[in-house]
Amino acid sequence: MLTGFWKTLLATAILLASLNTAYAVDPIKIGAVLTVTGPASFLGDPELKTLQMLTANLNAKGGLNGRPLELIHYDTGGNAREAVNFVKRLIKKDNVDLLIGGTTSGDTLAVIPDVEKEGIPFISLAAAVEITEPTRKWVFKVAPTDRMAVARIFADMRQRGLTKIALITGDGGFDKSGHTQILKLAPEYGITLVADESYGNKDTDMTTPLTKIRATDAQAILNFGFGQAPAIVTKNIKQLGITLPLYHSHGVASKTFIDLAGDAAEGVRLPAAALVVAEQLPDSDPQKPALLAYKKQYEAQHGPVSTFGGHGYDSLMIAKAAIERAGSVDKAKVRDEIEKTQGFIGTAGVFNFSPEDHMGLGPDAFKMVEIRNGAWKIIE
Amino acid sequence: MPEQLFQFLVTGITVGSLYALVGLGFALIYNASDVVNFAQGEFVMLGAMTAIGLLAAGWPLVLAAMAATLLTVLVGLLLERFAIEPAWGASVVATIIITIGAAIFLRGVALLLWGKDFHAMPPFSGDAPIHLGSATLLPQSLWVLGGAVVLVTLVHLFLNRTLVGKALLACSFNRAAAQLVGINVKVMLRLAYGLSAGLGAVAGILIAPITFSSYEAGIMLGLKGFSAAIVGGIGNPMGAVAGGLILGVLEALGAGLISSGYKDAIAFLFVLMVLFFEPTGLFGHKVAERV
16 A cells, blocks of 8 residues: 555656656747658758758757747648648647648648638748738748749840740649739730640650740740759750740759750749849848858758748748747737738748738849859849 | 641650650560569669769760669669569569569669759760751750660560570460470579660660659659550560650640640540550550460
8 A cells, every 4th residue: 555655656756747847848849741752842851851950950049938949740742631630630739839831832721721720820831822812810921922923024024025925834733823823914014925835744855835836926935834844845945946035933943953954044034032042142132141041051961952941941930030029839929920020031032921911022032043154143 | 837747746756766765675574474564664764863873973974874774784683583583473463563562662762862853964966956957856866766776676686586585485475385395484584674674774874865864754754665565566576666656756746736735645545546446556466365
């Protein structure tokens, strides 16, 4: 009996002690649902690496508000139904204080109903316009929209007096979403589409649709896509002897594209996030120090940075600043503080959130760049 | 329009010869064992990726290509020895499933070795387009076409003019009978896997400057090559080449004259039609069913 009593006492003491320690270092829990494997892994993989790197950074500096940060992440593999399950689990079982994720627009849009119902601050890394339009109470996003990219391209075309455009896009989700925005925005910029061709993203030769484009009176070609297909388009254009100015989307703003397309990429223009051309920004640019610091650390640990890893940076740093200002992880307070974010210098641009705007980026988020001598050159 | 049509044809033949090269590899293993090797696309990818890696390490093209081919042959032999042979006596379907597993495994290894990025391979003889009237094609396309012709001739001569080749064919017609006349079926099977891995690797190296390569490039190439082999009559190397060319030209004409969105639909509709009306393929052996 006595032994039983002592056992109980001991157990209680241990339990109390552990509760106590748990209380002292109770971490701030950040939940992340990312697409780390599967077709969109090239987006989610750098995002996860960035989040892990920054969490370690913050913890090395003593965490947030004196509490360590804990990153709990799940991989959706690009399956929106999985994303919904994981978000439910993060909210109900892991009791996270804030959610980051939805690498893809599909994942993000699928989890929004649960996020709104449960009332938890949520920062999406995906691009679709629909995520923050209409504005939802708990949903924010840090990736620029494809509409902004299209607007940037059209503005540059207008400046060069190019109004008759041949459009060629792939068959992926990114391509189709861009295609919709292009058709919507073209009249606003006084641009006529004289051709609207498509290809499969895994095709190995695009000379057929390009031959049709060659027969039109287009003044420029716009190819909205990502992966290796735009590089093949670029090479095929050169092969066919087409000399029209060529524009690509922000989807190919990576060194890989230049490596794949080689000489054919010379003179190609595209909108790119400042992160890609960080070194070339004037020293007066407020973004430059933050960009270079992130780029240096990421490249030392993982290899070339991508815009998408940058979204991970923006989301976590906005959350960090908001939690610091709120002085707690009270969900409503953190949400309000995210909404009050002003002049936050991120990798995608300078963020200014407001009750009406949960995307926060201005039209200057994209820099127009041209490929010259195998490197990016910013165009004013 | 006529000059456009000519470009479509040139494109079709270029793409078609690429499918043909990949399709050729399917024919050999099928000939030896009645098995469709779904890791064939991965052999193509391995050849290309290894060659690209060696080129990047400063090897000259010829040496890199040879080393990459030998390495892929080795992978083919290992695959046969450690995945196919232990399942000796398993049904054809079970063996096919093993090759699918092997394909996934090889993709995984490639992913770990080379990452997720696409890699480019410099063309063998520059990329200044060659003009044929109003149409243009890349010098590399000629390499692919020439490579297809040379390889298919070699395979044809090997299967029909050499004793080893005939022994290989004998295994596919009747395995038991082949064994009875003194053919070592196991050795023949190893030979078939080694050879088709080599064929795949050469194909991969020839087409990489046009298509680029990545760890999963084998999926699409394997699928198209398989379609080419079916259309031509699987097991007939000449048929695979003809099938590839037909598919390529159909895709290009479909995309050019109808709509680029329906390109694959048109090609696969054709494959279906062939299977409906000529189940053994356009140039396949007519199988006589014994009653």
